[in-house]
Amino acid sequence: MTRSICILFFLIVVLSSCVNKEILDDVRIATAVGFELAENEELKVTAVVPNYMPDKTITNEVATETARINKEAREKLDRTKSRPYVSGKIEVLVYSKEISEKGLMPYIDSYFRDPTVGSKIFLTVTDSDIQGLLQYQYGTRDNGMYISDMIEHNINVGSLPTTNFHDFLNSYYAEGKDPFLPLIRQIDNEIKIIGNALFKDDKLVGEIPEDKLFTFKSLMDRKTSQDSITIEMDKEKYAFLHKIKSNRTFKFDNVEKTKEFTININIEGLIHEYSGGKIDKKMAEEITKKTKEQITSQAEEMIKTFQELETDPLGLGEHVRSHTKNWDSKKWYETYPNLNVTVNTKVKLTETGIIE
Amino acid sequence: MNFLKWLSSKGNKLTKQEKDPELDQTIDSLLDQMKASKDFIHFVHNKGSNNMYCFYFKSLVDSEIIHRDILPYVSDEITSLEEIKANVPIEKIEITTDIKKIQNQLLTGSFLIKMSERSEEVVLITAELKQSREVSIPEVEFSVVGPKESFVESIDTNINLIRKRLPIPELRLDEFQVGKLSKTKVAIFSIEGITNKENLNTVIQRIQDLEIDTINDSSYIAQLISDNRNSPFPQIIDTERPDRLASVLAEGKVGIIVDGAPHALIAPTTLVEFFSAFEDYFLNWITASFFRLIRLFSVMFSIMVTPLYVAVLTYHYELIPKDLLGILVTSRREIPLPPILEAIFLELAIELLREAGARLPTKVGQTIGIVGGIVIGTASVEAGLTSNVLLIMVALAALASFTTPVYKMSNTIRLIRFPFLFMAHLWGLLGVAICFCFILGHLLRLTSLGRPFLEPLYPPRIQDLKDAFIRLPLSFQSKRPVELQTEDTMRFNSKKAKEKKEIDE
Numbered sequence: 001m002t003r004s005i006c007i008l009f010f011l012i013v014v015l016s017s018c019v020n021k022e023i024l025d026d027v028r029i030a031t032a033v034g035f036e037l038a039e040n041e042e043l044k045v046t047a048v049v050p051n052y053m054p055d056k057t058i059t060n061e062v063a064t065e066t067a068r069i070n071k072e073a074r075e076k077l078d079r080t081k082s083r084p085y086v087s088g089k090i091e092v093l094v095y096s097k098e099i100s101e102k103g104l105m106p107y108i109d110s111y112f113r114d115p116t117v118g119s120k121i122f123l124t125v126t127d128s129d130i131q132g133l134l135q136y137q138y139g140t141r142d143n144g145m146y147i148s149d150m151i152e153h154n155i156n157v158g159s160l161p162t163t164n165f166h167d168f169l170n171s172y173y174a175e176g177k178d179p180f181l182p183l184i185r186q187i188d189n190e191i192k193i194i195g196n197a198l199f200k201d202d203k204l205v206g207e208i209p210e211d212k213l214f215t216f217k218s219l220m221d222r223k224t225s226q227d228s229i230t231i232e233m234d235k236e237k238y239a240f241l242h243k244i245k246s247n248r249t250f251k252f253d254n255v256e257k258t259k260e261f262t263i264n265i266n267i268e269g270l271i272h273e274y275s276g277g278k279i280d281k282k283m284a285e286e287i288t289k290k291t292k293e294q295i296t297s298q299a300e301e302m303i304k305t306f307q308e309l310e311t312d313p314l315g316l317g318e319h320v321r322s323h324t325k326n327w328d329s330k331k332w333y334e335t336y337p338n339l340n341v342t343v344n345t346k347v348k349l350t351e352t353g354i355i356e
Numbered sequence: 357m358n359f360l361k362w363l364s365s366k367g368n369k370l371t372k373q374e375k376d377p378e379l380d381q382t383i384d385s386l387l388d389q390m391k392a393s394k395d396f397i398h399f400v401h402n403k404g405s406n407n408m409y410c411f412y413f414k415s416l417v418d419s420e421i422i423h424r425d426i427l428p429y430v431s432d433e434i435t436s437l438e439e440i441k442a443n444v445p446i447e448k449i450e451i452t453t454d455i456k457k458i459q460n461q462l463l464t465g466s467f468l469i470k471m472s473e474r475s476e477e478v479v480l481i482t483a484e485l486k487q488s489r490e491v492s493i494p495e496v497e498f499s500v501v502g503p504k505e506s507f508v509e510s511i512d513t514n515i516n517l518i519r520k521r522l523p524i525p526e527l528r529l530d531e532f533q534v535g536k537l538s539k540t541k542v543a544i545f546s547i548e549g550i551t552n553k554e555n556l557n558t559v560i561q562r563i564q565d566l567e568i569d570t571i572n573d574s575s576y577i578a579q580l581i582s583d584n585r586n587s588p589f590p591q592i593i594d595t596e597r598p599d600r601l602a603s604v605l606a607e608g609k610v611g612i613i614v615d616g617a618p619h620a621l622i623a624p625t626t627l628v629e630f631f632s633a634f635e636d637y638f639l640n641w642i643t644a645s646f647f648r649l650i651r652l653f654s655v656m657f658s659i660m661v662t663p664l665y666v667a668v669l670t671y672h673y674e675l676i677p678k679d680l681l682g683i684l685v686t687s688r689r690e691i692p693l694p695p696i697l698e699a700i701f702l703e704l705a706i707e708l709l710r711e712a713g714a715r716l717p718t719k720v721g722q723t724i725g726i727v728g729g730i731v732i733g734t735a736s737v738e739a740g741l742t743s744n745v746l747l748i749m750v751a752l753a754a755l756a757s758f759t760t761p762v763y764k765m766s767n768t769i770r771l772i773r774f775p776f777l778f779m780a781h782l783w784g785l786l787g788v789a790i791c792f793c794f795i796l797g798h799l800l801r802l803t804s805l806g807r808p809f810l811e812p813l814y815p816p817r818i819q820d821l822k823d824a825f826i827r828l829p830l831s832f833q834s835k836r837p838v839e840l841q842t843e844d845t846m847r848f849n850s851k852k853a854k855e856k857k858e859i860d861e
Contacts, residue, residue: 008794012782019783023695024669025688029681052685088674089681116674145678 027086031144034130035107036096038066043107045073046131047085050142060137070110088116091148093165094134094184097127100197100204105172108202112169119166122151125197125204128186138191147191151182154193159213159227161196161220172202175329176317183207200311208302214243215298218265219314219343223247231291233276239287240273244350250319256331261316261341265295270351279352291347299343307337316341381455383476387411390462401427401469406435409470412483416465421446421483426467437479440469448482460539488513494596496763499635506596511541511615514598518545518611521602526550532563534577538570542577545601545611552608552841555624558805559610574617581623583803588771590764591804593629594619600634608842610805624805626839628812628824631655633761636827645826652825654756659773661749662699663780663788669695671784687743696781698742702750703777705732707770710754729754811839 030047038044044066051061063080067073078084090111099107104123111117124147126133139146154160160182171179183197196216198206208216214229224246231239251262271279271287279287306312310333317336321327381389390396395415401408408430412422429443441449452458453476462468465484471477488510495506507514515529526548534542542563546556562581571577578592579585595601601611601620612621631651636644668675669684676684691698709729713721733747753773760766772795779787802809812820817838822828834850836842 015783019671019786021670022673024673024676025685025691027673029673029685031678050682050685052682052689054686054689056682056686058682086673089676089678091678118674141682148678 022086022088026083028081028083029089030085030087031089031142032092032094032134032147033070033087033090034094034096034126034134035070035099036130037098037102042066042068043070043073044131045070045077046134047074047077048134048142048144049085050145058141060135060142062131062135062143064131070107086116087111087114090117090121091144092122092124092151094124094126094130094147095181096130097125097197097204100125100181100199102203104199104202108169111165117165119164119169121165122148122163123165123168123181124151124184125181126184126186128184133184133186133191136186136189138189143191147184150191150193154182157226158193159217159229160193161217161224171313171315172199174315174318176312176319176321176327176332177315178311178313180208180313196313198306198309198311198313200309205309205311206305212298212302215295215302218243218246218248218267218295219263219299219302221248228272229291229295231287231294233287233290237274237276239271239275239290241269241287241291241349242272243267243269250316252320252323255320255324255339256335259335259338259340261339262344263299263341264344264346265299266346266348267291267295268348268350270349271353274352284349284352288347288349292345295347296343296345299345300341303341303343307339307341310337312336383453383455383458383478386455386459401430406471408434409473411462411468411470413462413465416463416485417467417483418465418485422467426481426483430469437469437471437477440479440481444481446481446483450480451477452480453477463539486510486512491517497595497597497600497634497761499633499638502635502638503597503599505598507598507613507618507620509616509618511543511613514613514620515543517598518602518605518613521598522547522605527605530560532560534563534566534568535571536569538572540571541615542571543613543615545605545613547605547608550606550608550836550842550844551610552843555610555805555807555840559612559623563612571614572616574612574614574619574621577612577614578621583806584801587798587802588768589627589799589802589809590630590762590768591623591625591802591809593622593625593762594764595622595634596620597634603634603637606847608836608840624803624807624840625809626804626807626811626824627799627809630762630765631760632823632827637830641827641829645828648825648827651759651761654759655769658753658756658769659776660788661753662703662746662773663776663791664785665746665749666695666699666777667780667784667788670781684743684745687745690740691743693741695746696777698746699750699777702733702736702742702746703773705729705736706750706754710770807839807841811837 028049030049032048034046034048036044036046044064046062046064049061049063051059053059063077065073065076067076074085093108093111095104095107108123134143137143151160155162161180163180163182168179168181171177178201179199180196181199182193183195185192185194193210195210195213196208197204198208214227217224217227225244228240228242231241233239246265246267248266249264251264252260255261274287276283303314306314316339317329317332320332321329387398390411391398393413395413396411397414398409398411401410425446426444429445430440434440434443437451441451450457450461458468458478458480461480461482465482467481467483469479469481489508491505491508491513493504493506497506505517507517519527524547528546528548530544530546532542532544533539544556544559544563559581563577566577566580568576568580574594578590578594582591584591596619601622604622605611609622609624612623614621632648633651636648639647669688693701706729709732730751733742733751736742737744737747757766757769760769776788776791779791781787783790799810800814808815811817812824819835820837820839822832823837831850831853834847834853836845836847
């Protein structure tokens with residue numbers, strides 16, 4: 001007892017200043033960081049910090065610096081500010097298209113080296129000017145929180161497939177899978193998700209436009225719910241289908257020989273709006289048919305594009321690998337572009353509304 | 357620890373060699389010594405031929421007994437002490453020459469008669485004046501439902517309260533005198549055939565071995581016979597409810613009653629017992645269990661919330677949910693103090709108010725103290741000394757610590773918050789974890805009458821969990837706690853208790 005108390009006392013005296021204090025209101029808590037290329041190949045880093053005003057409003061404080069690498073920019077920024085920047089509360093990392101095309105990994109490195117940065121933060125790609133995009137105050141909060149909330153709710157109830165820092169790294173390091181990131185753009189004082197950016201390894205190779213996000217999400221996630229699609233019927237009539245739930249399964253057998261791969265999508269949904277008036281049984285069947293056609297054709301077209309770009313965001317390779325003995329990645333990459341992928345879609349309308 | 361030993365040993369050396377002053381006393385010198393006190397009455401009662409010499413303390417003796425039951429029967433025919441013993445209608449009469457006995461009896465309210473001036477032999481007639489407060493409602497352990505009687509300062513009344521609740525011949529009462537000056541009566545309750553002999557003997561031995569001059573309250577005994585006297589955790593429960601004492605006696609525990617103390621002591625006990633109010637047994641088991649869990653939660657909350665605040669705000673801002681960040685930063689923006697000083701300031705303010713409230717004459721004082729605390733807190737927030745988030749947390753923590761049913765334990769909770777606070781400031785959550793390990797290690801080593809203090813948890817005794825964090829229905833409580841190692845483990849037949857009898861059966 002006496003000894004342990006002595007040891008404790010000793011430790012308290014000796015180690016009392018060994019831990020670096022980061023008192024909440026004495027640090028500059030960055031919530032979003034943007035990266036774009038400056039002239040002469042330097043990196044232009046933009047950091048967003050919420051500024052909590054005494055009247056409880058939050059203003060968006062933005063600072064920009066150019067440097068050779070990320071942490072150098074932070075060090076330069078620290079020299080201009082009253083309090084040091086910390087990266088533990090970063091919610092969003094925004095990358096410009098040029099950087100994404102060059103390869104993201106060098107610019108992500110400092111974040112997955114840092115244990116204070118969470119793995120559930122969002123990575124995004126934008127084709128707008130990043131300083132301008134982060135400068136404008138969109139909501140009543142700072143832009144880091146705003147963009148993070150925007151992406152989060154679009155994953156939960158919108159048509160964005162599940163994505164975050166962890167998923168990105170997982171897809172990047174997995175064999176037979178490539179990452180994708182949400183694509184955002186600033187359009188007249190608004191920020192908007194305009195699709196998904198497709199990567200081959202860590203290099204941007206293509207895009208999925210926003211009108212195909214529904215299909216992409218249905219293909220990507222094993223189980224999804226709560227998103228919607230507009231179905232184009234003939235004669236300028238439109239139906240708005242709300243998805244209650246869907247599931248997706250892969251079917252394949254000895255792919256490297258047969259080169260056959262089947263994707264089954266089951267969608268259960270209801271009609272929220274139809275511009276053609278009454279929906280009877282026949283009409284409902286018609287809508288079901290059109291939906292099926294639209295999703296199947298979109299999906300097949302999308303997968304064609306993936307194969308042309310030699311990118312595999314769906315992780316078909318990863319899936320095959322996990323079901324195959326002695327899987328050879330080289331061989332798979334030879335097979336993948338020529339793979340014959342069939343998409344079977346099943347649509348079930350559970351409800352068409354209460355209009356008689 | 358060595359320092360403490362040194363202190364106490366030094367104290368011992370200074371005391372003089374003790375000697376018993378009663379050894380070389382005669383009855384005359386004793387009576388002369390007593391005559392120095394104004395309330396010592398002595399007179400010669402002469403009726404007829406015989407002179408009788410009477411002595412008593414008028415402040416200790418009931419004068420009504422003297423005039424009604426003693427003097428009328430001591431008439432002129434009486435020639436010897438034996439005749440007095442035969443005539444006087446009081447059952448406790450003794451003829452003795454033992455000086456020590458005479459002194460004790462006179463000082464506890466006896467009437468002394470001598471037949472002649474020089475005689476060594478006296479008769480002692482018990483005529484004790486019994487003065488005590490009426491049995492009143494419990495104030496510390498108040499319950500809305502259930503019995504409303506509590507112990508008083510008189511040991512006889514207290515014993516009566518227990519005997520009424522357990523009218524069995526097996527209820528055993530051992531009585532001892534403790535304290536060189538105070539000669540306090542200490543009674544130990546146990547039930548033969550149920551209470552573990554080892555537990556009982558431990559208590560008896562520890563009380564017999566006590567070396568002290570005065571015992572003013574049962575809490576003296578509690579401190580002196582505890583297994584670890586340097587622990588902030590109480591290892592013996594004190595209760596003012598006779599129903600609680602009777603029920604734990606039936607469980608197989610040992611009860612201790614001290615004369616002049618309105619609190620009885622219960623041993624052995626476990627940590628979880630300090631968080632169970634006796635009212636839990638009056639309520640339905642679901643409600644009772646719920647409130648018990650709330651109480652346990654509030655204890656954890658009370659100890660942990662300010663240290664966590666300090667740790668998170670000083671070191672781990674990453675842990676704060678993004679929606680809470682704004683609130684915390686805004687409330688801390690204008691504050692010049694670091695989180696630790698801010699927390700200590702508020703904690704001390706609350707402790708001051710509690711202490712001041714406890715010294716105020718009425719219970720209203722306490723309420724006013726707490727209300728005053730909120731006012732002071734609000735003012736300090738407005739002055740920019742503390743953040744309002746912390747004010748809410750500290751106030752809630754103070755409120756939560758009041759939910760502990762045993763007062764001594766709630767004091768402990770008040771105390772152990774501070775080491776956590778300092779460690780949180782030094783090393784953040786790591787410090788909180790280290791401090792928690794120390795407390796846990798200490799609790800693991802604690803014993804109550806040699807029985808493990810953390811019992812249903814460590815050593816794990818699944819059976820005893822029936823009355824720990826949740827209280828299962830009474831029909832499930834058919835076995836006495838394993839911890840007590842009782843001689844008879846069955847309280848009642850659980851099969852019969854669970855049977856539901858129809859009325860027309």
